[in-house]
Amino acid sequence: MSPEPLTPEQTDEALAGLPGWSVEDGRITRAYAFDKHLPAAAMVVHIAAIQEELGHHSELGLGYNRLTVAVNTHSAGGRITELDIALARRIEEIAAGHGAS
């Protein structure tokens, strides 16, 4: 079953605990910066593993020393849900270990 969409207030409240994340085009999103390319690519693979574990998948954009993450919940009609927030929290937990800022 698909979770209920969050209200804008609930989304803002959740994002208050996720510095760097914001709402853009109906998705929560964050850009990470790196010193080099390979650590950024490694973080993509780590995020992919987390996404498989959660059964919830973001759109990842890998640049030279930059990685963008954007996600909403397709099964909730492309709205933002707790599943997106949960994924963002898991990504935040691993970001510093990959040298992301």
Ligand SMILES: C[C@H](O)[C@H](O)[C@H]1CNC2=NC(N)=NC(=O)C2=N1
């Ligand atoms: C069956 C599988 O768990 C679903 O299709 C998952 C896969 N990953 C997903 N990812 C996102 N972002 N939204 C979804 O609704 C979604 N559904």
